[in-house]
Amino acid sequence: MVTIIHSVTIVTLDENDSVFDGYVVIKDGELDKLKEGKPAEQILDAAEEVIDGKGKWLLPGLINTHGHIGSSFLRGAGDDMPLLEWLQTVMWPNEKTFDEDIVRSAASLAMVEMIKSGTTTFLDMYHLYMDKIAELVAESHMRAVLCRGMIGNCPPDEQMEKLLEAVQLHKNFHGYNNGKVTVALSPHAPYTCPPEFLEKVVEQALLNQMWIHIHVAETKEEVLRHEQQYGIRPVEHLQQLGLFRVPCMIAHGVHVNEEEMQILADNHVYVSHNPKSNLKLGSGIAPLTAMWEKGINVALGTDSTASNNTLDLFEELRFAALIHKGVLEDPTATTASAVLKMATVAGAKALQLNSTGALVKGNQADFIMLNPKKAHLSPWNISRVASHLVYAAKSSDVTDVFVQGRPLMKNGELQYLDEEKIIFEANMYLH
Ligand SMILES: [Zn+2]
Structure with a gap:
């Protein structure tokens, strides 16, 4: 044709x-x-x-490297509160009530919003009905990386159940719909996944040739708690646990210091920058230009409609372009071309897709x-x-x-x- x-x-x-x-x-x-x-x-x-x-x-086409489309119905359900309180009082209790119909409808709504606003490719990390979401994505003909999100704060048998489900998703859907659907592994975050579980995730990633996507250093509090609990900062800890032995993209990276950025750069770990979600949750502003200086590939993501509250990458582009100029008091901090590449070329690279982007x-x-x-x-x-x-x-x-x-x-x-x-x-x- x-x-x-x-x-x-x-x-x-x-x-x-x-x-x-x-x-x-x-x-x-x-x-x-x-x-x-x-x-x-x-x-x-x-x-x-x-x-x-x-x-x-x-x-x-624009590439959205971080989101949770199954929770789209929580748009506006809990604004103006910090991340942990928001997760514990809004997200997790509401998600417990979600059935298959709700998740399917929410995912469809997100895809409508994404296509209408110029997104061709997205990553989705979600824990409910991912096989159904994969079918819906295929019907829409969007390009997507799907991950069964895993929270590891649960008994070992439950952890294993989630991990096996995540690997099964890969077996069933990696390369699906003429290669438009691919599948990665997604432990939720270092503060929701104990070290032993993360080691098991790495084992499975190596065994099944899957790459890893994980939330890291989204808030200052999360990093402080990690240091108190383990005596080490999260990025260094993830390196010790072997996570960066497989290709990896972290979401947020708002509170990463010089050493951590160097670890990310040295290990070719990519970052999904989600400026609007980080602003709305009051989490802070990721050090984009410092990451660029280290040579880190930084892509763009919206996160979910519950913390953004849109999946509009044109808005995200503009925020990414403007906030760093303001914070650094430097109009040369970003350029239109560099930011456009975050939403396209860098996004494709971050999602391990080698034939889209430019x-x-x-x-x-x-x-x-x-x-x-x-x-x-x-x-x-x-x-x-x-x-x-x-x-x-x-x-x-x-x-x-x-x-x-x-x-x-x-x-x-x-x-x-x-x-x-x-x-x-x-x-x-x-x-
Ligand atoms: Zn997220």
Whole structure:
């Protein structure tokens, strides 16, 4: 199947940050050509489908590297409280009441929100009905890394049950839906998983060639408690426990010191930066620029709608771009291009996906299109597109979303998910 999209401004986010007016040829789900100008007649004749981009911007699909889609119905259920209190009084008690229908509807709602706001790929860490979520993700045709989240503060037989379930998810769904679904291992956090359990997780990761995703150093209190309990800071402890012997991405890393950042850099551990969730829970601001200076690959994530409260990566981009300038009193701390790469190229790397992220020949055709004919995006020319995407664009400017060359949204209309029904069902939850 060959599709051509012409008359678009292409933001490749390749090594040269190329932006140009041209066309894209998609062949069997991959990017076959990205060229300047108009396609020749014989190229158009050879295509099964020709789409007139009508001057839209075409850029890589956004990648959300941290979230919990099964809990989307807890949006607004408990604002304005610190992490531990929020987990113990809002999240965990509510989640105990969730049945399969609620989790399925909540996950569907999250996918609608993500696609509509330009996300093509996401990571989900959740502990309920992950096999059902995997089926739903496949039906949506989004690209996703799924992990059965594991809290290890329970008897050993329960720990093992969770771990085996997580490995089984990998056996059943890794590479599922033409490779769009992959599966990783996800112990929840060092403060909810005792050391002996984390060692078992590493064992299984090595045995099954799985990578690991875990919340680390989200709050100052959590790090202090860890030091009191074990006499060592969490990142150093995880290294001792062998966690970094397997590929690893940590979520948050708000309270990591110089030595810990060096450990992360030396072990090629990646970080999912979730600025809005960290701000809302009053957890702090991760040292993004210090991590960059150490050479750490930092990606972007929203966390769940219960702590954000949106899954809108355009908002996340803008927060990431602005807060570090403000905190460091340095307008050069971030650039539009660097932040866009966090949500695309760095995201793909962090999720161990090697053929999505930048728009280059041979990569998967995962991309989105925006309508720039808006007052808040004007005036523009090629030199201003990256700036507008980070500092001015809204997620509602996204009109089209493609994953593996397949349209998941065309001119604002979802192709696989029933938006109206999913929003109706979500609202039944509170009525
Ligand atoms: Zn989280």
